[in-house]
Amino acid sequence: MSGGLLPAGELAERALEGAPAGGRIAIVEELSEAELRYANNTVTTNGVRQSRVVTVISFDARPDGVAAGVATGSGALDLDGLVTAADAGAASSPLAEDASPLVTGDAAPDFHDGPGRTRLQQLAPVIAGLPELFGRAEAEGRVIAGFAHHRVRTTYLASTTGLRARHVDPGGRVELVGRSVDGTRSAWAGAGTNLFDDVDLAALETRLVRGLGWARRRVELPAGRYETVMPGDAVADLVTMFEGHASGKDAEEGGSVFSGPGGGTRIGDRLCQLGFELRSDPADPVVPTMPFVATAASQADISVFDNGAPIPPVRWLSGGVLERLRYHRAGARRSAQAFTPDVGNLVLELPGADGGLDDLIGRTERGLLVTCLWYIRTVDPATLLLTGLTRDGVYLVEGGEVVGAVNNFRFNESPVDLLAKALEAGRTERALSREWSEWYTRTRMPPLRVAEFNMSSVSPAT
Amino acid sequence: MPELDPSFLALPLDALSTAGLEAAAARGCEHAEVRTERVRSQLLRLRDGQLETSVDETELGSACRVVRDGSFGFAATVELSVDAVAAAANQATEAAEVTKDALRRRLELAPEPSHGRVEWVSSYEVDPTTVGLEEKVALLGEWSRRLLAADGVDHVTASLLSVVEDSHYADSNGTVALQRRVRVYPVLEALSVDPDSGEFETMETLAPPVGRGYEYLCGTGWDFEGELAVLPEHLSEKRRAPSVEPGRYDLVIDPTNLWLTIHESIGHATELDRVMGYEAAMAGTSFATFDRLGSLHYGSEVMHVSGDRTVEHGLASIAIDDEGVAAGSFDLIVGGVLQGYQLDRRIAREMGFERSNGCAYAAGPLYAPIQRMANVSLQPAASGDPSVEDLVAGVERGIYVVGNKSWSIDMQRYNFQFTGQRFFAIEQGRLAGQLRDVAYQATTTDFWGSMEAVGGPSTYLLAGSFNCGKGQPMQSAPVSHGCPAALFRQVNVLNTRAEAGR
Numbered sequence: 008m009s010g011g012l013l014p015a016g017e018l019a020e021r022a023l024e025g026a027p028a029g030g031r032i033a034i035v036e037e038l039s040e041a042e043l044r045y046a047n048n049t050v051t052t053n054g055v056r057q058s059r060v061v062t063v064i065s066f067d068a069r070p071d072g073v074a075a076g077v078a079t080g081s082g083a084l085d086l087d088g089l090v091t092a093a094d095a096g097a098a099s100s101p102l103a104e105d106a107s108p109l110v111t112g113d114a115a116p117d118f119h120d121g122p123g124r125t126r127l128q129q130l131a132p133v134i135a136g137l138p139e140l141f142g143r144a145e146a147e148g149r150v151i152a153g154f155a156h157h158r159v160r161t162t163y164l165a166s167t168t169g170l171r172a173r174h175v176d177p178g179g180r181v182e183l184v185g186r187s188v189d190g191t192r193s194a195w196a197g198a199g200t201n202l203f204d205d206v207d208l209a210a211l212e213t214r215l216v217r218g219l220g221w222a223r224r225r226v227e228l229p230a231g232r233y234e235t236v237m238p239g240d241a242v243a244d245l246v247t248m249f250e251g252h253a254s255g256k257d258a259e260e261g262g263s264v265f266s267g268p269g270g271g272t273r274i275g276d277r278l279c280q281l282g283f284e285l286r287s288d289p290a291d292p293v294v295p296t297m298p299f300v301a302t303a304a305s306q307a308d309i310s311v312f313d314n315g316a317p318i319p320p321v322r323w324l325s326g327g328v329l330e331r332l333r334y335h336r337a338g339a340r341r342s343a344q345a346f347t348p349d350v351g352n353l354v355l356e357l358p359g360a361d362g363g364l365d366d367l368i369g370r371t372e373r374g375l376l377v378t379c380l381w382y383i384r385t386v387d388p389a390t391l392l393l394t395g396l397t398r399d400g401v402y403l404v405e406g407g408e409v410v411g412a413v414n415n416f417r418f419n420e421s422p423v424d425l426l427a428k429a430l431e432a433g434r435t436e437r438a439l440s441r442e443w444s445e446w447y448t449r450t451r452m453p454p455l456r457v458a459e460f461n462m463s464s465v466s467p468a469t
Numbered sequence: 470m471p472e473l474d475p476s477f478l479a480l481p482l483d484a485l486s487t488a489g490l491e492a493a494a495a496r497g498c499e500h501a502e503v504r505t506e507r508v509r510s511q512l513l514r515l516r517d518g519q520l521e522t523s524v525d526e527t528e529l530g531s532a533c534r535v536v537r538d539g540s541f542g543f544a545a546t547v548e549l550s551v552d553a554v555a556a557a558a559n560q561a562t563e564a565a566e567v568t569k570d571a572l573r574r575r576l577e578l579a580p581e582p583s584h585g586r587v588e589w590v591s592s593y594e595v596d597p598t599t600v601g602l603e604e605k606v607a608l609l610g611e612w613s614r615r616l617l618a619a620d621g622v623d624h625v626t627a628s629l630l631s632v633v634e635d636s637h638y639a640d641s642n643g644t645v646a647l648q649r650r651v652r653v654y655p656v657l658e659a660l661s662v663d664p665d666s667g668e669f670e671t672m673e674t675l676a677p678p679v680g681r682g683y684e685y686l687c688g689t690g691w692d693f694e695g696e697l698a699v700l701p702e703h704l705s706e707k708r709r710a711p712s713v714e715p716g717r718y719d720l721v722i723d724p725t726n727l728w729l730t731i732h733e734s735i736g737h738a739t740e741l742d743r744v745m746g747y748e749a750a751m752a753g754t755s756f757a758t759f760d761r762l763g764s765l766h767y768g769s770e771v772m773h774v775s776g777d778r779t780v781e782h783g784l785a786s787i788a789i790d791d792e793g794v795a796a797g798s799f800d801l802i803v804g805g806v807l808q809g810y811q812l813d814r815r816i817a818r819e820m821g822f823e824r825s826n827g828c829a830y831a832a833g834p835l836y837a838p839i840q841r842m843a844n845v846s847l848q849p850a851a852s853g854d855p856s857v858e859d860l861v862a863g864v865e866r867g868i869y870v871v872g873n874k875s876w877s878i879d880m881q882r883y884n885f886q887f888t889g890q891r892f893f894a895i896e897q898g899r900l901a902g903q904l905r906d907v908a909y910q911a912t913t914t915d916f917w918g919s920m921e922a923v924g925g926p927s928t929y930l931l932a933g934s935f936n937c938g939k940g941q942p943m944q945s946a947p948v949s950h951g952c953p954a955a956l957f958r959q960v961n962v963l964n965t966r967a968e969a970g971r
Contacts, residue, residue, distance in 0.1 A: 012548050044941055046747045049573035053564045054942075056545040056835045058530065080527040081547050092525055099603045101520050127567050137571040152750035154941040184750040193749075260624050261662035261669050268667040304524045307516065381753075384877045386888060386908065389669060390969040394886050394908075396879040398753075417877070417884050417910065419968035445943045463968055464910055464961075468756070468881035 012059065013086075016119040016173070019165035022063050022090055027097065029066030029073050030109050030167040031090075032314050034301050036060045037122035037161040043130055046152035048141040055127055061086070062303040063093040064311050066109070072102035075311050079303050103312070105305050107336040110315035114171035122161035123175040129157045129203055133181055136208035143212075144185065149219065153183040157203055162301050170315045172299050177201050180439055180448045181208070184399055185215035191225075191469050192412065194218030195379045195399035197240065199294070199439040199448035218378065218400050224411035226403045228465075234374035234430070235460035236404060238364045239438030239452035242355065244380040245393065245422040246452065247443050249285065250353050252391055253323060255332035255342060256307040264391035264423055265332055272332055274344070279327040279426040283357055287350030288320035293437050294449035296351035309349055310335035318348050324426075352449035357432035364454040367433055369407040371456060376402040376409060379441045380418070391421045395442070396466055415469070416462035428457045471590045471682075473649055477507055477635040480549060482647075486639035488551040489533045492558035494641065498565075500536040500578060503554065504791060506636040506834035509598050513605055514628040518613040520606050522628075530834035533558040539575030540565040543837040579817035579825050581794050583643035589788035592781050593651040593682035597631035600683045605629060608686060609655070612697055616659050619701030621708065624660040629653065630935060631683070632947075638789065646789035652947055653685050654678035654935050655693075659700055661708050670905065672704040672890055675725040675872045677932035680782040680949070690782070703891055703903075710903040713892065715964045719867030720909060720957045721860045724930035726889045727847070728950035729873040732934065734913040735767070735774055736845040736950065738882035739801050740828075740939075741810035741820060751941050753880025756913065757807055759820065765807040768917025771850075774802040776811055776843035778827055783844040784933045784947035785830070791838035792829040799826050801845065805917070813840035832944035839940045844933070846951035847923065854925030860956045863922070867895040868907060868962065875908070886910040888965065908963045919960060924953035 013021070015035040022033035037059050044052045060081050067074045076096020078089045127134070133155040144151045157179035164172045182197035196214035200206050258265040258272040265273045289298040300313045313336050322330050331347050339346045368376060378400035386392040394417060401413045438452040486503040493501035507529045514522035530547040531554045542565030544557040609627040616625045631653045638646040655676060662669045676691045685691060722730070737755070742748060744755040757765055767774075777798030778786050787796050792814045801809045812822060813829040830841035861869060872890025879885070892907040893900045911919075933949035 011550075011553075040942075042942060043568060044750075045571065046749055047574070047745070050541075050568045050571040051576075051747060052541055052543065052837055052839075053568050054543040054545070054837055055560055055564055058545070058547045058835055075523075077523055078525045081529055084527060084529060096523060096525065096602060099601065100523060101606065104519050104521065127564055134568060134571060141571065141573055150746065150749070152746065152748075154750055156942060182750055186746075186749060190754065260660065261667060262624070262660050262671070266667060266669075269664070303526075304512070304522045306514075306522055381880060382877045384875050386875045386886075387906075387965045387969060390966075390971065392965060392969040394875065394877045396877065396884070398880055415879060415884075417879070417886060419886075419963075419965070421969060424970070445941075459970075461968060461970065463886075463963070464884060466879040466884035467912065468753070468879035468883050 015122060015163045018061065018086065019163045022086060023165055023167050026167045027065055027067055027094060029068035031066065032064045032166045034062040034303065034314065035163040038158060039124045040158045041125050041127045041129055042156040043133060044154050045137060048144050048151050050137065053127060061089060063089045065093040065097040067097035073106040074100040075103045076100055077303060077311060105310035105312055105335050105337045107310065107312040109166055109168050109312065110170055111168040112170035112315060114169065115173050118163065118171040118173050123159035123177060125157045125159045130155045132203055132206040132208055140208065140212060148188050150186045150188060151183060155181040162297065164301050164315050166315055172315055174297055176297055178448055179203060180444050181206055183211050183215055185219055187219065192219050192222035193399045193469060195441060197439045197441055197444065199437060221402050221409045222412035226411040226413050228413050230416065230462050230464045232459035232461050234371065234458055236367050236371055236374060236376045236454065236456045238378055238454045239436055240440060241377055241380050242452040242455050243438045243440035243450040244383060244442045245425055246355050247353060247440050247447055247450065248393060249422040250323060253332045254308045255334040255344060256338055258332055259342065263388060273329050274332060275328065277328050278324065278423060279429065281357055281429050281432065282326040283324050283355060283426055284322065285324035285355050286320065286322045287352050289318045289350060291352055291354060293451055294352045296449055300348050308333040308335055308338055310337060313348060318350055321347055321350055354435065354451040355453060356435040357453060360432045360434060360453055362433045364433060367431065367454050367456045368404050368409060371404045371407060374404050375413060376404050381442055383442050386419060391423050392419055393421060394419050415466040417464045417466055418461055419463045420461050425457055428459055430456045430458055471593055473588060473590060473647055474635050482637040484551055485531055485549065485554045486637065489554040489558040490639060490641055492555040493533065493535045493562060496537065496559065496562040498535040498537040498562060500641055502534045502640040503531060504636060504638045504834065505531045506634065508632065508634050508833050510632045511598065512630050513609065514626065515609050515613055516626050517617060517624055518610045528833050531557060532831065532834050533561045534837055535561045535565060536576055537562055537565045540569045540572050541576045545835040576815060577818045578814035579822060581642065581814065581824060584789060584795055587646045587789050589648045591650045591680050591786065595683040596633060596651060597653055597683040598633055612657055615697055616657065616701060621661045621705040622659045622701050623662045625657060627657045629655045638791065638793065640793045642793055644789065644793040648788060650680065650787065651682050652678060652680050652784055653683065655686055659704050661704050670704060670708045672700060672707060673872065674700065675890065678784065678935050680784050680786060706903050707891060707905055710905045712906045712966060713904040713962060713964050715962055715967060717959045718962045719864045720960045721857065721864060721867060721869045721895065721954060722957060723871040723954050724928065724932060724952045725872045726870045727952045727955060728932035729876055730887060731845060731847055731950045731952055733876060733878040734882055734885055736842045739810050740840055741812055741816045742840040744810065745816060752939050756881045756883050762807055766805055767802050767807050767914060768805045769920045770805050771923050772802055772805045772917055772920060773848040774845060775799065775848065776801050776845050778843050780844050782931060783949040785842060785844045785949060790827045790829045791831045792825065794825045794827040794829065796827040811840060811843055816840060830946050832946055836944050839944065841939065841946045842937060842948045844949040849929045849953035850923050850925045854927050855922060857924060857928055857954045860922060860924055860954055861895055861900060862898040863956060864895045865897055868904065869893040869895055869900060883912050906965045908965050910961050910963055916957060916960065919958045920955050921958055922956045924955060928954040
């Protein structure tokens with residue numbers, strides 16, 4: 008193995024050799040990552056890694072259907088072993104419920120190009136800015152912690168149908184938390200990015216300083232239902248869960264907030280008064296994502312049979328009406344719905360809405376400004392009731408101005424109700440959900456002002 | 470007696486670590502570690518007895534961590550060659566160099582003696598990766614159909630996650646550790662839908678994930694037959710149960726639920742790296758601040774909590790941790806007072822401890838070790854053996870909470886909220902049927918302060934989780950928590966439907 012790993016495109020093609028009559032698909036994911044972590048005004052850890060995940064999916068065609076077998080391995084694995092495991096898995100598996108004809112297509116001309124790479128130096132705007140950021144923090148009584156991460160994922164997909172697809176997908180994020188030295192005040196700022204060329208560390212620092220400044224006055228408020236203004240980042244914390252739970256099969260089985268009475272789904276129901284659009288599109292100009300399906304595992308509404316299928320734009324909500332739930336091709340046929348795969352980005356927009364967060368604050372007579380949410384978990388799938396905490400920035404707004412920081416709260420709230428209770432929205436911009444940023448950095452969200460956000464109890468955490 | 474795996478030993482493990490350590494030494498690093506690891510996992514998921522998801526995954530790679538001139542560097546590769554590992558050591562050294570200007574505090578590690586060459590294998594009988602797919606699908610399918618055949622069960626999901634970790638660790642100190650760990654997590658969930666109202670309830674098996682092999686599904690360590698036999702009845706009763714009246718109740722909490730409360734409110738709160746602000750951007754900090762070591766009243770006098778990485782079948786058990794530290798056990802809370810923290814070598818050094826207590830772990834070959842949770846366990850009653858019935862007998866109006874479900878806690882580990890699988894009303898010292906829509910919410914020290922009694926050894930269960938998350942990038946770690954049943958006075962109970970405004 009001293010000669011290095013086989014090139015990814017060649018490996019994918021070699022994995023198809025000797026395929027069973029039902030066909031075979033190979034997916035090679037090349038990952039290149041660089042990250043930097045900092046806390047207590049110093050860098051703490053870093054890392055660079057090159058990895059490769061190879062997935063072989065074999066299909067065993069039988070007179071009454073098809074069975075699939077999947078084997079996934081990283082790096083320097085013996086390919087023959089992986090292929091044998093996938094073939095054996097297919098031969099020993101029961102017929103697949105999600106079977107569909109394998110996707111056909113041409114060979115992409117760049118299929119044999121090498122993978123995209125990143126390195127620690129890609130984080131240059133952060134690495135270069137940190138020494139001064141730490142210096143100012145120490146001088147002004149702040150303690151900075153945070154994380155910067157860049158990843159380039161290059162996907163190669165080869166099928167015995169002749170399809171050869173390749174996609175290079177760069178993405179990353181930077182996050183800053185600033186705390187007062189005594190730990191009583193804190194603020195968060197984060198941003199998603201594709202290449203780090205647009206990262207403005209100074210702008211993030213300005214947001215921190217503004218939040219910590221607001222917190223010089225502290226107001227204790229009890230639990231209750233509050234009119235609440237949220238920037239797009241906090242909206243993304245909740246609305247990401249809306250899309251995450253939009254499974255057609257779960258809805259049909261009766262176990263979901265999108266289940267209709269009597270066994271149907273709520274597709275066609277108006278879920279909110281404002282005419283929100285919630286959509287995903289691989290070709291989004293700001294947060295582009297994978298344009299074809301590449302999945303190593305079938306689930307309720309995702310299928311290995313759909314690998315290579317072009318991902319269409321999806322409108323989950325249109326004019327406030329639920330239009331789509333997730334279906335793989337087999338499920339879509341069974342339920343007479345459109346094929347709706349997992350997309351990988353999410354955009355919430357109220358057509359015609361304008362103005363930013365400060366405009367919404369300016370129109371708030373009395374309410375809370377909640378800048379980020381954390382530790383979000385499902386409490387009741389029937390209403391999609393979520394619980395979680397406010398963190399690093401809850402403020403009181405009075406007469407259109409922020410007048411101080413408020414204690415943290417535990418909330419119990421549903422993203423479906425959130426959109427239903429929205430009083431107004433601002434302009435949609437790139438947003439970073441802090442809660443889900445490890446997995447999901449590609450969102451564009453508007454700031455929202457909502458009625459009666461349920462702050463269930465006070466948290467003494469700061 | 471299980472042994473180290475020959476197919477892993479066949480890799481050029483010593484040659485790889487030597488290449489990495491030599492490259493690091495040549496670049497002037499004062500400390501270096503090379504860890505080659507293979508993690509094999511299999512996820513099976515069935516819906517209504519039909520196989521829906523089947524994934525076999527093998528992660529294999531080498532990681533190099535170095536300290537050079539007080540600066541830290543990490544690099545990992547999946548290419549298992551002497552050249553590739555040497556290159557990774559060079560990349561790690563370069564990373565230490567590139568980030569040096571933003572380093573304002575030198576990194577030092579607490580000393581640890583060389584342990585020479587250590588071999589260790591966790592306690593299991595049947596390697597789950599050697600059991601055929603058909604056999605597993607047949608067993609899970611049969612269990613699913615048994616549940617589906619019961620009245621009131623409309624859908625069933627069944628899953629089995631099996632993991633086998635093989636690792637080779639070597640450091641510049643001379644420690645070489647070859648270790649193997651096996652764990653399994655089978656779970657079934659039944660769903661019952663009311664066709665008229667569309668309302669639904671679910672119930673999961675209580676069988677915890679464990680550091681055992683496939684024998685766990687065949688009668689060793691858990692009675693699946695018995696649990697499956699009663700699950701539909703419990704679910705049917707839950708669907709018809711009255712919705713809880715919110716308010717303050719005495720709670721008897723079963724170990725199937727209490728382990729998670731321990732995990733969130735004690736396990737994470739006593740990780741010294743987060744206490745000292747190193748997780749401020751992600752996992753958070755802790756109310757259990759260092760100045761309160763030896764004085765913080767965490768809970769009542771019956772509260773004795775220990776950490777260990779040694780308990781048999783424990784998910785965090787190991788012989789040598791991912792920084793070359795010999796694993797052991799230690800007190801965290803004695804008589805209700807905070808007496809210790811979980812440590813890795815960096816935080817042990819920074820805070821003046823002589824040694825780490827062995828809590829470093831890396832989630833696979835591509836990640837750097839960070840301080841992770843030991844098996845953090847609440848000890849049962851020191852004398853006598855009070856049963857769940859004995860605890861219930863001391864309650865006039867309360868709730869017996871069984872099984873874990875939803876959880877959430879704030880970033881300083883004060884305010885938490887948990888739901889569960891089953892909630893039985895307690896009236897005049899006796900169980901009086903199930904309730905639904907229950908969540909309990911409390912502040913950590915109030916909650917543990919209200920613990921009046923712990924059950925005896927016969928109520929003790931080692932439960933746990935496969936996927937505790939911490940760090941950036943997020944790393945997932947398995948961990949066990951042992952505990953008895955326990956009695957808590959006057960805990961705030963919410964109605965989750967009312968919380969949703971219904």
